[in-house]
Amino acid sequence: MKYPELLSFSDVLPRLAEFDSIIDVRSPGEFTEDHLPHAINCPVLDDEERIRVGTMYKQVNAFEAKKVGAALVAKNIAKHIETHFLDKPKDWMPLIYCWRGGNRSGSMAHILAKIGWPVVQLDGGYKSYRQHVNQYLPEIANTISWRVICGTTGSGKSRLLQTLHKQGAQVLDLEQIAAHKGSVLGGLPDLAQPSQKYFESQIWQTLREFDTKRPVYVESESKKVGNLRVPDQVIQTMRGAPCLALHLTMSDRVELLMQEYAHFVKNPEGLNRQLDCLVSLHGKEKIQQWKQHANEGQMRELVTQLLERHYDPVYIRSIDKNFIQYPQAQTLHLQGISDDDFTTVAKLILSAE
Structure with a gap:
């Protein structure tokens, strides 16, 4: 598979148990506040790096911020591959998500998919998961x-x-x-x-x-x-x-x-x-x-x-x-x-x- 599969949370939910790993690429602070069940944290930007890049977006411009962010993300993804993923078999299937399903999870998902793993990226990211919890928790309570x-x-x-x-x-x-x-x-x-x-x-x-x-x-x-x-x-x-x-x-x-x-x-x-x-x-x-x-x-x-x-x-x-x-x-x-x-x-x- 050359490109990651992009799925909504409603599509992913019945399959959560099928994934070999659920990878949250957000910063440790975001992960600590909340995350998908059984997720592990492999941040592509840590808390300080996220603040640094975000500040550049606001104070300099998006282009300069993206250059710095890309270098940091590439370095961190390489570290995670060496530390966590080198021993994974070819059929290892991870679910990857970030805050909105954008650049952070997209970067990790793209590289892992290019290696050859059957990667799934969560469309809408953590935000879509949180919306589901808010909507369906009251309904579950009623049952x-x-x-x-x-x-x-x-x-x-x-x-x-x-x-x-x-x-x-x-x-x-x-x-x-x-x-x-x-x-x-x-x-x-x-x-x-x-x-x-x-x-x-x-x-x-x-x-x-x-x-x-x-x-x-x-x-x-x-x-x-x-x-x-x-x-x-x-x-x-x-x-x-x-x-x-x-x-x-x-x-x-x-x-x-x-x-x-x-x-x-x-x-x-x-x-x-x-x-x-x-x-x-x-x-x-x-x-x-x-x-x-x-x-x-x-x-x-x-x-x-x-x-x-x-x-x-x-x-x-x-x-x-x-x-x-x-x-x-x-x-x-x-x-x-x-x-x-x-x-x-x-x-x-x-x-x-």
Whole structure:
């Protein structure tokens, strides 16, 4: 094949699994913000080079910018061929894309096709993929038969979702995708949340692979998970779905949270910084008292008070209001927090499918 095949995203979508590689040639910054599922990043211009060429377009002229850009692109493509592609067989079929399906992906696709590989270039680039996600994610959400796992903070909702997944259930774990536990103290140490676009892409990718004839289990999230907003149609359909109410004793809830927030147990300074977010709700005196508990290692007392005075009242106020089928929820009692306890409840849920 002398020239790459140019296909729209609607043509490419049913064939995504057929490509041996999906190559995003945009800059690392663009790739980090969002990219096609399973794509690898082989930038033909890195972030600094992209800024340099773009500045020349604006401040000098297009011709001078294209000369500099072409030299950089050729050098970078050569490096990628030497580093990533020399071992690829003749029938290796990559899908290549950039922002709009223009010069960056065209350059890479042209050279690889001239070598002899059956290259496909995405017409419209990442922009066409993003338009598809925006259009079809609400439609997919409407086809999902949700089962919402409800329960107070520390009742084991996330752990039950993980157990359901291990048992073969279809699960959308929004907190895992968002890299956040969903509460004011839910940020994960040394792990930044993804961009809003990547969050939505991962939800789209997860949902599109599900069997719509089977239920999908999800946690009773609020509209935001950390700094990320759950797509409108996803949260709306979730909130109208049947619910399962998970119950766990207070002592087990405290123990579970001590395990899941071990980073705060080890680092009370980090916990105290987060507690400042609650000053407007509980006042400086109460927050100072809670900080003292953290500094003195009285974590169980602190967790108990946070549950009783903050998390449980917030949950009680919001659950009936936001999840309309919660009053008819099936009640599930966890006998403890061992793996076997969660497996027992998961099997009980799945037996009703």
